Amino acid sequence: MKPTTALPLGLLAAGVATAGYAFAETRWFALRHASVPVLAAGSRPLKVLHLSDAHMRPAQQRKQGWLRSLAELEPDLVVNTGDNLAHMDAGDAVLRAYGDLLDLPGVFVFGSNDYFAPVAKNPLKYLTGGTGISAGGAWERSADLPFEELRASFTARGWLDLNNRHDELTVDGRRLAFAGVDDPHLGYDQLDDVPADSSADLSIGVAHAPYLRVLDRWNASGHPLILAGHTHGGQLRVPFHGAVVTNCDLDRSRARGLHTHQVPGHEPSWLHVSAGLGTSPFAPVRFACRPEATLLTLTGIDSPGLSA
Template sequence: MRTRDLVTWPLLAAGGALAWGVCEARAFTLRRFTVPVLPPGSRPLRVLHLSDAHMLPSQGRKQAWLRGLADLKPDLVVNTGDNLAHLDALPAILDAYEPLLDVPGVFVFGSNDYFSPRPKNPARYFLGGSGVGAAGAWERQPDLPFEAMREAFTRRGWTDLSNRHDELTVGGLRLAFAGVDDPHLEYDRLDDVPADAAADLAIGVAHAPYLRVLDRWNALGYPLILAGHTHGGQLCVPFYGALVTNCDLDRARARGLHTHATPGIEPSWLHVSGGLGTSPYAPIRFACRPEATLLTLTE
């Protein structure tokens, strides 16, 4: 092989992979799982899990796809944060969620509900460990309209779970929730309140699936935990999976339905959404399509 070919073919391969990654970031996918967590005799409950939209005002295709999810007729929407990626994106995200705001819902925020994205060295995700202690890195005030978004969500009936407990009756079932503000920013305030044994189901909701949060809720008896943040790895290797999770969760559980257990405790079901978006400074996905998830809860 000529020297010029040794340079040309790797460049072509890299260019092709980049082009594929840009296209894949727009290949929105609905994933479905069945989770056996309801009491005997319960009818199935359809839960739409949304996360990491990272919306830009210009992303009309993503907005339209999100609006179309209302056709699934979910009983409950769970939004695990990172809705925004631009100072002016609030009208776009509210338009995207418009029909879903008529459905009972709960939400927590992630870092990209508070802080607009900035360019970062991607190598830090591979070399910098789990990102624990990220709160200390924010030396600026929040600049995204998170309070206006919170007010818009709650005015339409969605329940804010940021470091809060609350409950909803959905489909005749009493659902108890525990939520935390973003663990990646160390905004989470965990307590020792056991899951409500009188509820038909207790659910933990967080943006980032840090082990301290998962361990606490599993030990306190929460049968179902929902989170996002990881982007499913965003850049994955076929037949190998995610390279990183951007937290201390293991790579094997970067997205999808798994279990989580602490010693001597019955496992909790854990669903980690691979999310719908990316940072505008890294607008690619590889072997990891953007997603929303319909969880069918059964007895």
């Protein structure tokens, strides 16, 4: 009987070890760096800190402390692409975590987990391609997270609300124009045909979920840079294969990091998708996909684009 039971016991031990590692990886935060050549040739660099998918709970002290430390990077601009909350009482924890970053120029959009508390779901449905509400759909639940309080706190500190809005900021002497949408995963996005502001030093599109309808519209409208989150980088990545799913209609090869997006007849836009900082409390695991924030260095178009 011993040879018969050895293999199942070995598989069980391997499974337990893998699950333990995947749980531990959720606390192994990484700062990524990428260089994006989107400014006029010869421009001095502009540092942009891209934050996404914190999915904060009040007790997550390690995550909050790590986020606070990012102020030491002294970014010129903070871009927050949503899903800040994972608990009714997490609003104050989010504000403590962002800390001095809230005193810097910043912009934000919301994701579904700014509106709705996470619920237990069948993970097989996620893995087989459930991709949220289509454009123009209606979400069935009533919003139950304190998103209006969070919005008021962000705007009171000077961050721009870009949920279905255009706005602009002057950052380090450069005028930046923004187009933003509310969460496409919920079908809350209201896209328009307003072209990118060609008089600005840079036009940036900001969304939570990188659905192709949004990326296509902003590329066609002439936005050189688009920032999004939502995918968690796949959250569970297979070595030498990458993300299993993206939880939207973006291809798996662009589930995280710096890429380009282009529709026929238009110049390519740079697309940065953050793998995010957190997880749902009902799926507290990551594998080969550390939680992250990214410091984007925007450079002149005569410089190469590099990511790590």
